[in-house]
Amino acid sequence: MLHIENLTLQLPYYRRWFQREWITCLDNLSLSIQPGEIHAVIGASGAGKSLLASAIMGLLPEGARISGQLFFKKAPLTTERQRQLRGRQLALIPQSLNALDPLVSSQRQVSWAARRAGQSKTVAWHSAEHALNHYQLDQHAHRAYPHQLSGGMARRVLAAMARIGNASLIIADEPSVGLDPQQRDRVLASIKALALEGKAVMLITHDLRHALPISDHVTILRQGQCIETTYASAFRGHGEQLKSAYARALWNALPDNAFESDAIAIENDNESVNKNDSKRTAHTNVTVLPKETIKETRIA
Ligand SMILES: Nc1ncnc2c1ncn2[C@@H]1O[C@H](COP(=O)(O)OP(=O)(O)OP(=O)(O)O)[C@@H](O)[C@H]1O
């Protein structure tokens, strides 16, 4: 369904007004997602996950320089095609709840999404109602404005908007961040349901633990580079089936695994102190800690 080959993305950066430099945010990334499959893209803050979503949707920041190839349903995903397919065949559940218009009720927002996907006014209104019901949002929530919704309800409104155009690729960017466990499970179950309907789903998250049970494949992204793509089922035991030390470290750092193996502290850090990676400026460091310090170590 979606096929990405050697995608490199650079953003301009001005040290002084006349001195343009380029920051490489995605570095030679390749991945594929099949229909009916959830492909989790896991990485710390700043790894480039949201930029990957923007590159697929054709919503990159001004001045972005991109190379490599994107294919959707076997045909090149050109800028023109991205514009045609966005909100129809390609849907994004955005990371920010600010994507909801604060002055518009849930049902109206979802029906606007249906209108953009080509439905007539009356059909759109009814299909919005249907989509909101599908996500277990009641009549009160249909009429509510964004500030009257809980975080989980707002995420479900965004999911309803993404689902309404009957897209075949859905990108969910951090759909469960900031939710309590019950709301999180509900949102993740709704994402699993999309894959069970045959849609290809990219699940972007830093939460490996909760992504694994619903995912088929996992790509670990670090500082814009693909560290490893593997089956979700490879995350088991002590991580013997994982090829990269970084993926093993992420796996072993999960609370249930921490006491059985070396643990790591994973920090989001914009001043890299990682000796092996001194060329980079922004990003994440993984520090291997001795076992005695494990009790204090948790992923945020
Ligand atoms: N519009 C932009 N202009 C310049 N740099 C940007 C822009 N958007 C993102 N970046 C930089 O690109 C890198 C990757 O950003 P991105 O938003 O893709 O990270 P992410 O993995 O989604 O992080 P998070 O988990 O915090 O959402 C970061 O270093 C960020 O500062």
Ligand code: NI
């Ligand atoms: Ni992001």
